[in-house]
Amino acid sequence: xxxxxxxxxxxxLCIAIxxxxxxxxxxxxxxxxxxxxxxxxxxxGEIRTTMIIGLALIESLAIYCLVISLILLFVRW
Amino acid sequence: MFNIxxxxxxxxxxASVETTVHGAAxxxxxxxxxxxxxxxxxxxxxxxxxxxxxxxxxIILNRHWIASTFESVGGHHFVVVIMSVxxxxxxxxxxxxxxxxxxxxxxxxxxxxxxxxxxxxxxYVVNMMGPVGRNFIVLIGSFFIYILLSNLLGLVPGLExxxxxxxxxxxxxxxxxxxxxxxxxxxxxxxxxxxxxGDIWWxxxxxxxxxxxxxxxxxxxxxxxxFGNIRGEDIALCILFFLGAAANFPFFHLPMMFLACxxxxxxxLVFTMLTMAYISGALPHEExxxxxxxxxxxxxxxxxx
Numbered sequence: 249x250x251x252x253x254x255x256x257x258x259x260x261l262c263i264a265i266x267x268x269x270x271x272x273x274x275x276x277x278x279x280x281x282x283x284x285x286x287x288x289x290x291x292x293g294e295i296r297t298t299m300i301i302g303l304a305l306i307e308s309l310a311i312y313c314l315v316i317s318l319i320l321l322f323v324r325w
Numbered sequence: 326m327f328n329i330x331x332x333x334x335x336x337x338x339x340a341s342v343e344t345t346v347h348g349a350a351x352x353x354x355x356x357x358x359x360x361x362x363x364x365x366x367x368x369x370x371x372x373x374x375x376x377x378x379x380x381x382x383x384i385i386l387n388r389h390w391i392a393s394t395f396e397s398v399g400g401h402h403f404v405v406v407i408m409s410v411x412x413x414x415x416x417x418x419x420x421x422x423x424x425x426x427x428x429x430x431x432x433x434x435x436x437x438x439x440x441x442x443x444x445x446x447x448x449y450v451v452n453m454m455g456p457v458g459r460n461f462i463v464l465i466g467s468f469f470i471y472i473l474l475s476n477l478l479g480l481v482p483g484l485e486x487x488x489x490x491x492x493x494x495x496x497x498x499x500x501x502x503x504x505x506x507x508x509x510x511x512x513x514x515x516x517x518x519x520x521x522x523g524d525i526w527w528x529x530x531x532x533x534x535x536x537x538x539x540x541x542x543x544x545x546x547x548x549x550x551x552f553g554n555i556r557g558e559d560i561a562l563c564i565l566f567f568l569g570a571a572a573n574f575p576f577f578h579l580p581m582m583f584l585a586c587x588x589x590x591x592x593x594l595v596f597t598m599l600t601m602a603y604i605s606g607a608l609p610h611e612e613x614x615x616x617x618x619x620x621x622x623x624x625x626x627x628x629x630x
Binding site (some may be wrong): 266304307312314318 | 450453546549551552553554556557560591592595598599602
């Protein structure tokens with residue numbers, strides 16, 4: 249097949265797998281944070297800020313996948 | 326493919342720090358923008374070859390009309406500078422007007438608004454870093470306001486986010502990077518360098534490269550996170566907009582617009598929050614608290630015994 253077709257296929261695979269992993273990880277972290285908040289509502293602020301930092305770090309992996317898939321898509325191979 | 330590799334290699338091999346920084350940012354940006362423009366032209370060629378698609382896909386990713394206006398002046402990199410200057414001028418005029426006639430009794434609405442922003446930022450920074458954070462409120466607040474406004478600028482038709490470009494975000498992340506080490510060295514002196522070696526002295530040859538790579542990964546992840554989020558959001562908006570136009574269904578992109586407002590705020594929050602976390606990690610009180618806590622614990626044990 250043409251290299252362009254391969255790059256389209258693998259860019260979509262890249263963002264799909266990356267988003268899958270990041271979604272799983274973010275779901276787990278949000279579950280843990282919500283359990284913590286439900287147990288100790290007075291420490292909701294600290295838990296929320298820490299959770300957002302963690303979510304940002306996890307999300308950056310998905311963003312790397314997005315960047316790589318954009319490169320795969322839009323570079324003329 | 327070889328283009329990217331040669332660019333990255335070239336930029337990695339550049340000798341001086343300044344040129345490395347500049348070259349790396351430029352190389353990444355050039356590959357990205359070249360990729361985008363090439364991709365657009367390739368896509369338009371594909372579309373011309375197929376002659377099936379209703380809308381030329383190159384419109385979506387093509388460069389801006391302002392960029393084409395200034396193509397002769399500075400090429401397509403120039404549009405980011407214009408958008409950035411728009412944000413800067415707006416902020417400067419706003420804050421100049423707000424602080425021109427400051428009063429205690431009869432507060433003008435504008436001053437009230439700006440004070441509200443400042444108080445919110447103050448509470449945010451102090452909540453995150455403790456009372457020490459008041460020293461950094463200028464840096465953090467500027468980051469927050471500038472990033473938020475730049476993110477939101479991309480939602481206005483005809484304008485483009487300055488943060489949807491790796492040059493801007495890399496500049497912001499480099500400011501963060503140097504601020505971390507500046508404040509670390511300023512407050513801790515040479516003890517700050519010692520923490521790169523880790524706690525156990527014979528693991529130092531292993532820990533120093535790990536710490537150095539970790540430090541260098543911070544500006545990379547900060548800049549690429551912001552760039553990727555905003556650029557991806559803009560591309561998604563564009564695609565949805567043209568999808569709606571193709572299906573004769575206007576305002577198809579409206580839900581994405583609300584989501585984009587939300588992510589703009591979230592990304593500004595995340596950038597400043599990570600900056601604060603990094604800076605407060607470089608400040609001395611954290612580790613001293615730990616050590617002091619242990620010492621106090623020992624003392625308390627001694628007292629108990």
